[in-house]
Amino acid sequence: MSVQVANLEEKNMVQLTIEVSAEELEKALQRAYNKQKKDFAIPGFRKGKVPRVMIEKMYGPAVFYEDAVNDLIPQAYSDAVEESGQDVVSRPTIGVVQIEKGKPFIFTADVAIRPEVTLGKYAGVTVTKVDTTASEEEIMAEIDKERENNARIIAVEDRAIETGDTAVIDYEGFTDGVAFEGGKGENHSLEIGSGSFIPGFEDQLIGKNVGDEVEVNVTFPEEYHAPDLAGKDAVFQVKIHEVKTKEIPELDDDFAQDVSEFDTVDEYKESVKKKVEERKAGDAKRAQQEEAMEKIVEKSKMDIPAAMIDAQCEQMINQFAQQMAQQGLSMDQYLQFSGTTVDQLKEQVRPDAETRIKNDLVLDAIAKAENIVITDEDVDAEIEKMASMYQMEADQLRSYIGEDEKENMKLDLASQKAMQFVTDNMKPRAKAKSKAEKESDAEAEQEGAGEE
Numbered sequence: 001m002s003v004q005v006a007n008l009e010e011k012n013m014v015q016l017t018i019e020v021s022a023e024e025l026e027k028a029l030q031r032a033y034n035k036q037k038k039d040f041a042i043p044g045f046r047k048g049k050v051p052r053v054m055i056e057k058m059y060g061p062a063v064f065y066e067d068a069v070n071d072l073i074p075q076a077y078s079d080a081v082e083e084s085g086q087d088v089v090s091r092p093t094i095g096v097v098q099i100e101k102g103k104p105f106i107f108t109a110d111v112a113i114r115p116e117v118t119l120g121k122y123a124g125v126t127v128t129k130v131d132t133t134a135s136e137e138e139i140m141a142e143i144d145k146e147r148e149n150n151a152r153i154i155a156v157e158d159r160a161i162e163t164g165d166t167a168v169i170d171y172e173g174f175t176d177g178v179a180f181e182g183g184k185g186e187n188h189s190l191e192i193g194s195g196s197f198i199p200g201f202e203d204q205l206i207g208k209n210v211g212d213e214v215e216v217n218v219t220f221p222e223e224y225h226a227p228d229l230a231g232k233d234a235v236f237q238v239k240i241h242e243v244k245t246k247e248i249p250e251l252d253d254d255f256a257q258d259v260s261e262f263d264t265v266d267e268y269k270e271s272v273k274k275k276v277e278e279r280k281a282g283d284a285k286r287a288q289q290e291e292a293m294e295k296i297v298e299k300s301k302m303d304i305p306a307a308m309i310d311a312q313c314e315q316m317i318n319q320f321a322q323q324m325a326q327q328g329l330s331m332d333q334y335l336q337f338s339g340t341t342v343d344q345l346k347e348q349v350r351p352d353a354e355t356r357i358k359n360d361l362v363l364d365a366i367a368k369a370e371n372i373v374i375t376d377e378d379v380d381a382e383i384e385k386m387a388s389m390y391q392m393e394a395d396q397l398r399s400y401i402g403e404d405e406k407e408n409m410k411l412d413l414a415s416q417k418a419m420q421f422v423t424d425n426m427k428p429r430a431k432a433k434s435k436a437e438k439e440s441d442a443e444a445e446q447e448g449a450g451e452e
Contacts, residue, residue, distance in 0.1 A: 003080040
């Protein structure tokens with residue numbers, strides 16, 4: 001096999017011209033014949049025993065070309081990429097140049113290669129300083145969420161329905177006096193004020209009591225998902241079987257002891273404050289890192305071929321499909337439910353795909369510029385960490401990881417260290433105040449001076 005590399009018109013796109021010997025082509029043709037011969041029936045020969053020369057004479061010499069090409073290309077392409085030394089970052093676009101018995105098989109592969117990056121300033125990038133102090137409102141919001149999680153559900157018997165209650169109802173909907181499909185339900189739990197039903201439906205149950213039969217009049221939204229109901233008036237016959245509400249626990253020492261390791265509300269609040277501030281600090285750090293990367297990318301230069309972005313889009317969509325599968329939803333089902341095509345989904349993820357590529361390229365360039373080297377010891381430490389996370393023996397996990405995976409781990413670890421370098425050298429500065437904020441501060445100072 002031999003390979004030649006030529007630059008294409010688009011920047012960072014090359015064409016590999018790959019030549020496979022006539023002998024290898026002949027072997028592939030014979031394999032294709034052995035695979036397909038059982039499918040041919042020619043008078044005078046038993047099925048599966050027709051000589052290859054007879055099949056080629058009757059159906060033409062190209063009868064086995066497609067299978068032979070599909071057999072040869074994957075390995076020949078892989079070998080050619082390795083031999084060429086090109087850092088390929090996209091799927092190949094294949095073109096057959098020559099295929100003929102007794103002659104070498106020649107094909108081309110158009111591929112994107114990793115772009116070179118000219119870095120801008122990456123050390124000492126100015127980012128916005130973020131206040132990570134937890135306010136009283138934030139602390140109480142966190143505590144109220146915990147109180148909500150520990151609420152008891154109790155039956156309501158001595159009053160009418162209020163916003164926030166859950167009503168257990170039977171209902172049936174009618175348009176023009178005729179029941180419509182999907183408009184009937186029994187023993188349905190409906191939280192009043194959740195907005196989960198048609199606008200106006202829940203409001204008309206407020207003030208009603210258990211046992212009431214209520215006629216609810218609503219109008220379907222113009223953009224309703226069922227076209228035959230969109231914009232139509234409807235009447236629902238509703239029977240209220242049960243009303244339930246949440247009993248929120250009081251914020252006292254007993255509650256603090258139930259939900260935490262602390263004995264008093266003050267101690268519990270202090271722990272919540274610490275947790276909120278830790279979360280805000282993490283969010284602030286990520287926001288500053290994103291801001292820093294945006295500025296570094298903006299000042300750096302790189303030519304990203306479209307094929308590289310396409311490959312990243314496909315990878316992101318495949319990852320999304322795997323997430324959907326874990327939730328029991330196929331990609332086809334998601335596309336049907338969302339009314340989206342694969343091409344539309346690709347366009348949706350394209351901006352994020354391009355951002356990811358630019359960030360990865362820049363971090364890779366920073367790692368090289370800062371001579372960041374990942375050793376086998378670093379990889380072993382990462383495997384130990386992963387094994388602990390997956391609750392596995394490190395040696396068992398190590399046995400599953402091949403050399404290619406280890407090289408990918410080294411690239412990831414180098415990027416992480418490059419990001420840490422950027423983070424360690426960021427210069428947080430307070431965001432400049434707007435003209436309105438400055439005027440407001442000045443007015444406050446004047447009022448304060450007047451009071452004195």
